[in-house]
Amino acid sequence: MSKRSAAITVTNLNSKKAKHWSLGLLESMKDPESVVKRTKQTVVIKDKYPKAKIHYLVLPQDDINSIYKLDKSHIKLLEEFGDVFKDIQNETDLPLRAGFHAVPSMQRMHMHIISTDMVSPCLKTKVHWNSFTTKHFRPYADVLEELKEKGCIEKMSPELHKSLMSTELQCNQCSYKPKNMPQLKEHLLTHQK
DNA sequence: GTTCTAGAAC
DNA sequence: GTTCTAGAAC
Numbered sequence: 001m002s003k004r005s006a007a008i009t010v011t012n013l014n015s016k017k018a019k020h021w022s023l024g025l026l027e028s029m030k031d032p033e034s035v036v037k038r039t040k041q042t043v044v045i046k047d048k049y050p051k052a053k054i055h056y057l058v059l060p061q062d063d064i065n066s067i068y069k070l071d072k073s074h075i076k077l078l079e080e081f082g083d084v085f086k087d088i089q090n091e092t093d094l095p096l097r098a099g100f101h102a103v104p105s106m107q108r109m110h111m112h113i114i115s116t117d118m119v120s121p122c123l124k125t126k127v128h129w130n131s132f133t134t135k136h137f138r139p140y141a142d143v144l145e146e147l148k149e150k151g152c153i154e155k156m157s158p159e160l161h162k163s164l165m166s167t168e169l170q171c172n173q174c175s176y177k178p179k180n181m182p183q184l185k186e187h188l189l190t191h192q193k
Numbered sequence: 194g195t196t197c198t199a200g201a202a203c
Numbered sequence: 204g205t206t207c208t209a210g211a212a213c
Contacts, residue, residue: 021194021195022194024194025194048194048195049194049195104194105194106194122195124195125208125209126208126209127209180202180206180207180208181207181208182206182207
């Protein structure tokens with residue numbers, strides 16, 4: 001047995017089985033350091049790796065895995081998400097957007113509330129950028145409307161998702177098309193007052 | 194979702 | 204030679 005595999009074996013024997021990363025939001029919902037506020041049906045937490053100056057997540061207290069589990073019985077719940085958005089917008093002068101990722105990575109339905117500056121050290125990759133600035137970001141109002149109209153939320157095809165993630169970089173505030181992520185991040189600073 | 198890093202791009 | 208991106212992670 002090599003030194004490397006022996007070390008891994010010892011580590012695994014000594015540590016409890018790690019929870020999968022995709023369950024992380026459920027842990028954050030129970031962590032007082034993360035929780036910003038609670039309402040009757042929601043919990044608001046700080047995003048652990050904020051992609052803008054303000055970045056919160058709104059989650060249902062009930063065990064709903066994603067927007068694709070919603071039906072017409074959840075319209076009241078979703079409207080409460082809208083109330084939370086209004087309340088948080090009223091707490092800051094920074095313009096905010098609220099919406100859901102069409103293909104989320106983390107379990108438990110969650111709505112992003114994020115400021116439009118997109119200035120953050122945690123914003124690093126093209127996938128980060130395109131997740132929030134292409135049709136992969138489904139605005140709150142659109143999701144509420146679709147739920148009211150259709151009684152459910154339609155999934156995005158893997159093909160469209162892949163194509164959105166590889167969209168060329170485009171500034172969210174002007175027509176500038178940066179060559180790469182460092183250029184985009186530098187450019188975003190110029191939009192600040 | 195993040196971290197790490199090989200090798201592409203410059 | 205350095206910067207940057209993209210794919211594996213058992």
